[in-house]
Amino acid sequence: xKTVITFGTFDIFHVGHLNILRRASxxxxxxxxxxxxxxxxxQKKNREPIYSEQERMAIVxxxxxxxxxFLETSLEKKGDYIRHYAADVLVMGDDWQGRFDGFRTQCxxxxxxxxxxxxxxxxxxxxxxxxxxxxxxC
Ligand code: CTP
Numbered sequence: 001x002k003t004v005i006t007f008g009t010f011d012i013f014h015v016g017h018l019n020i021l022r023r024a025s026x027x028x029x030x031x032x033x034x035x036x037x038x039x040x041x042x043q044k045k046n047r048e049p050i051y052s053e054q055e056r057m058a059i060v061x062x063x064x065x066x067x068x069x070f071l072e073t074s075l076e077k078k079g080d081y082i083r084h085y086a087a088d089v090l091v092m093g094d095d096w097q098g099r100f101d102g103f104r105t106q107c108x109x110x111x112x113x114x115x116x117x118x119x120x121x122x123x124x125x126x127x128x129x130x131x132x133x134x135x136x137x138c
Contacts, residue, residue, distance in 0.1 A: 002028035005087035005107075007072055009036040011049040012123050013059045016093075016115035023112050024091040025065030032085045033060050034072035044075070050124070082106050 006024045010017050010033075025031040035057045041049045049056065053071055061069040072081065078100070082090060087107050092100055094111040103109055 001030060002089065003030045003032060003085060003087045004028035004089045004091055005032045005034065005082060005085055006091040007034040007036070007078070007081075008093075009041045009045070009049060009120070010056050010060050011041070011051055011120045013051075013056075014118050014120065014123060016118045017060075018063065019115045020091070020093055020112055021060070021063050021066060027089055027091060027110065030067045031065055032068045032070070032087065033066055034081055035060055035069055037071050037073045040073060040075065050120075079103060079106060 004024050004027050006020065008017070008020075021031070021033065035053060036044065036049075038049055038053045041047075051059070057069045057071065060066055068085075070081070078090075081087075082103060083106065089108045089110055090100060090103055091110050091112060093114045095114055097111050100109050
């Protein structure tokens with residue numbers, strides 16, 4: 001049984017999230033996903049997520065190929081999570097290229113190319129800009 005683990009905020013779930021989860025699940029027999037807590041997201045990205053940690057976990061957990069989800073509460077605990085879930089492979093998007101090479105002593109580390117032209121940040125920015133424009137026009 002080959003276990004794959006990956007991490008992320010997965011706020012305003014989009015096709016880039018779907019693609020990385022699909023590719024990660026194809027790399028093993030079991031996919032476990034650490035969903036960043038609201039507090040961790042605030043620390044990492046300096047903003048509150050739009051969807052709460054419970055909502056984000058429910059969405060990610062319902063995706064085909066995802067076998068288990070848990071709340072990631074600290075970036076410092078990645079090694080503990082890898083051990084706890086007996087992960088054989090850590091998968092991350094290549095926006096994190098090189099950042100997790102230290103875990104190669106525990107498991108295989110694989111960076112997958114990001115899906116181009118989409119991110120939670122861009123969705124928020126486009127929505128804000130559109131709302132501002134509509135408000136100006138009214
Ligand atoms: N991801 C991806 N392709 C994208 C966006 C995200 O493969 N276009 C991957 C990231 O590399 C990460 C996972 O999805 O492994 C979760 O990313 P997350 O940070 O939650 O999503 P982003 O859209 O990158 O969020 P933000 O814009 O807030 O940084």
